[in-house]
Amino acid sequence: MKRSLTPESLRALDAKLRERHRDFAQLYPGPGNERQPVHTVYAGAQLFHADSAQRLGTYALQSLDDYAPDFVTFAKAIGLDGASELPDAPAEIERLEKYIDSDPDTFRKESRAAWLALTIYRRVREKLGREPVEDFRIDFEDGYGNRPEEEEDAHAISTAQDLAAGAKAWTLPPFIGIRIKPFNEELRGRSIRTLDLFVTAMAEACAGALPRHFHVTLPKVSLPEEVEALVEILDRLESSLRLPGGWLRIELMIETSQSILNSRGESNLLALVRSANGRCVGAHFGTYDYTASRNITAAHQHMLHPSCDFAKEMMQVALAGTGVWLSDGATNILPVPVHRAAKGGLPLTAAQASENRSAVHSAWRLHAHHIRHSLIAGFYQGWDLHPAQLPTRYAAVYSFFLSSLDSAAERLRNFIEKAAQATLVGEVFDDAATGQGLLNYFLRAINCGAVTAAEAQELTGLALEDLKLGSFAKILDSRTRAK
Numbered sequence: 001m002k003r004s005l006t007p008e009s010l011r012a013l014d015a016k017l018r019e020r021h022r023d024f025a026q027l028y029p030g031p032g033n034e035r036q037p038v039h040t041v042y043a044g045a046q047l048f049h050a051d052s053a054q055r056l057g058t059y060a061l062q063s064l065d066d067y068a069p070d071f072v073t074f075a076k077a078i079g080l081d082g083a084s085e086l087p088d089a090p091a092e093i094e095r096l097e098k099y100i101d102s103d104p105d106t107f108r109k110e111s112r113a114a115w116l117a118l119t120i121y122r123r124v125r126e127k128l129g130r131e132p133v134e135d136f137r138i139d140f141e142d143g144y145g146n147r148p149e150e151e152e153d154a155h156a157i158s159t160a161q162d163l164a165a166g167a168k169a170w171t172l173p174p175f176i177g178i179r180i181k182p183f184n185e186e187l188r189g190r191s192i193r194t195l196d197l198f199v200t201a202m203a204e205a206c207a208g209a210l211p212r213h214f215h216v217t218l219p220k221v222s223l224p225e226e227v228e229a230l231v232e233i234l235d236r237l238e239s240s241l242r243l244p245g246g247w248l249r250i251e252l253m254i255e256t257s258q259s260i261l262n263s264r265g266e267s268n269l270l271a272l273v274r275s276a277n278g279r280c281v282g283a284h285f286g287t288y289d290y291t292a293s294r295n296i297t298a299a300h301q302h303m304l305h306p307s308c309d310f311a312k313e314m315m316q317v318a319l320a321g322t323g324v325w326l327s328d329g330a331t332n333i334l335p336v337p338v339h340r341a342a343k344g345g346l347p348l349t350a351a352q353a354s355e356n357r358s359a360v361h362s363a364w365r366l367h368a369h370h371i372r373h374s375l376i377a378g379f380y381q382g383w384d385l386h387p388a389q390l391p392t393r394y395a396a397v398y399s400f401f402l403s404s405l406d407s408a409a410e411r412l413r414n415f416i417e418k419a420a421q422a423t424l425v426g427e428v429f430d431d432a433a434t435g436q437g438l439l440n441y442f443l444r445a446i447n448c449g450a451v452t453a454a455e456a457q458e459l460t461g462l463a464l465e466d467l468k469l470g471s472f473a474k475i476l477d478s479r480t481r482a483k
Helices: 011-027 052-067 071-078 090-101 104-108 112-130 149-169 190-207 224-241 271-275 289-291 308-321 350-376 387-403 403-422 430-448 453-460 464-469 474-483
Strands: 039-044 135-139 174-178 215-216 249-254 282-286 323-326 382-384
Touching: 011 071, 052 071, 052 112, 052 350, 052 387, 071 090, 071 112, 071 224, 071 387, 071 403, 090 104, 104 112, 104 174, 104 387, 112 149, 112 387, 149 190, 174 430, 190 282, 215 224, 215 271, 224 249, 224 271, 224 387, 271 282, 271 308, 282 308, 289 308, 289 350, 350 382, 382 387, 387 403, 403 453, 430 453, 430 464, 453 464
Parallel strands: 039 135, 039 382, 135 174, 174 215, 215 249, 249 282, 282 323
Antiparallel strands: none
């Protein structure tokens, strides 16, 4: 039968769509293979030292020793599923731990709550000893405040030198950076001055040993022109200091209503990211500044407020497919004791010790609940403000991955088998995005320490080389070629 539309008649239309699809792919490249940290720890610049990450880890482990010296206590404190059924007596807890160690595979299947609680507790402690902080932000904004010019100048230089010392000593977290003050009329001059002093001192002190992932965080962004100005400044600094082009990457703080919708009522998020000219690596939600900008009273400013869910959903929709990492905010109820023994004075009473334990456990449970809420919403990163929040950060993340580990592994195995079969017979496997999502699940789990590479290999049937590819399509291609 003769066709009404010939290939020649469609050539111009085909060329137009090809060009638009090429442009679309550049704007929405999808998630990259680079590791995303599970959190960012913020602390005032006056508190930063080359070994700050190790100090935070030591404090975090001490908080576990003081308030959760065993896996059952910790599981109950953070509200882990099934923890309420576990024993309370120390002797029974010790006996249960030995039973699990004697046959972990059986306990994993038949007493999963006990296995999960012990596994998470041990992996959290191991993480705190090995890599307690994944991302650290040296803060010259809210955590630092407004100080005399000479004092901030001195801190900008000294903290940069401490960072360089940490880079040379390999004591820095995998990701690190600086949060400057906003680019508003009142603080822009001070912000640029601090950034200039810091980056210049860091470049001079590092002498070629630059940290691999360095981020500059710009808070309270409202206008694309603010981002464009920061990009121009970073371009100049890299050129002047002979730094690698594009090494200074940007994070944007989404914490004003105008960063969500501009003056024309249009989404402003993509415009802000595009103004970074390829430098923007992340968009971080600022819970408390955002809710304050919405005239929400302090008593109701928290991570679960509906206004926060709306803003974060806008972030998800606007930035989906761009490869920009999304981060949630912080829990500001900190796991700290309410009573402290005076030096050389009387020890705490039993009642005071009990109140301390209750306060820490309550804050831990709230923190873990907030993290679970973020993870379910697709926010795999958040802020932490205190070292005692590190145990619950990792515990909540680990439980999120470990709780669905077996089902995710089975689904990934099935996807790979079905996709490979479809490819071999020349069919199109059109659900590759789901397969990539499952693969990303395992990559995130491995990167943060929830799952070991050996466990992932055993459960999925993928070799370590496959996992390192980081791409579902590449895995299928390598398997097809092998056959």
